[in-house]
Amino acid sequence: MSTGAAVRLHGLRIAYGESLTAEVDLEVAPGEIVVLLGPSGCGKSTILRAMAGLLEPVGGTAEIDGGSGEQCAMVFQEDALLPWRSARKNVEFALKLRGVPRPRRRAEALDLLHQVGLDGFAEHLPGALSGGMRQRVQLARTLATEPRVLLMDEPFGALDAQTRADMQRLLITVWQQHKTTVLFVTHDVDEALLLADRIVLLTPRPARIQRIVTIDNPRAPGARFEPEFARRRYEILAALGDTAELVATTTEEAS
Ligand SMILES: Nc1ncnc2c1ncn2[C@@H]1O[C@H](COP(=O)(O)OP(=O)(O)OP(=O)(O)O)[C@@H](O)[C@H]1O
Ligand SMILES: [Mg+2]
Secondary structure, three states: OOOOOOEEEEEEEEEEOOEEEEEEEEEEOOOOEEEEEOOOOOOHHHHHHHHOOOOOOOEEEEEEOOEOHHHEEEEOOOOOOOOOOOHHHHHHHHHHHHOOOHHHHHHHHHHHHHHOOOOOOOOOOHHHOOHHHHHHHHHHHHHHOOOOEEEEEOOOOOOOHHHHHHHHHHHHHHHHHHOOEEEEEEOOHHHHHHHOOEEEEEOOOOEOEEEEEEOOOOOOOOHHHOHHHHHHHHHHHHHHOOHHHHHHHHHHHHO
8 A cells, every 4th residue: 555755846857858848846745646737748747757757857846755757557548458458467467566476466466456446347358348447447556556646637637527537536535545745737627626636737839837726625535516616717718818718607607
């Protein structure tokens, strides 16, 4: 069972060639869920890649518990499962990389698949699973590495609304067990409000922190139906300058 690590982005600057793409200072407490929200192309994925150590910053540091990115695991929007291995074998592969001895891998993989609600699908190949199920396998496989920080880049973006809501609930359940620190990127304001302790609003490229919204009672059941939720939603859309969506929301509420 993993517990979250503190994250400290200190003057972190990332550039592609001459062009500055992101510049952020951010501290995340152990076990906190922080959502990064910002316009397409602003530099969200770039920030996560730098945290995972996949990109070299041009300035500043990304510290995970005072060290570097080995304790991070990344979940992508498109699942990255090995198509020729069953769900169980995909998870076992991650356990193998973590050094779990072979005799223990099968039981651990089945337990992780159980945690993500996939009892009975362990022997299916990814091609025989739905998009939502593949994302569940990806989550199980990521948990198998026992990351202390989970970097999630629009992991539910390709899913339909119902499956997406199921995955959000599943993520909260899994997080309650593991208390991993989570940095979660999304375009979806409602998703941000449902998951986050804090929402970091980013400017258009280069991504800089525009504002941080702290959620008073994070992940409260039924929060979606409270007036506070609508108020926060409006505030965030206005801050992002998403006037098209504001008009749509206002019209919906009026009708
Ligand atoms: N490998 C690369 N080489 C050069 N420029 C890149 C590279 N990857 C991304 N960029 C540029 O950096 C900027 C930020 O890209 P990034 O993928 O971080 O955006 P994002 O906020 O994740 O967008 P989206 O919400 O659409 O996923 C974009 O303008 C993009 O064109
Ligand atoms: Mg991206």
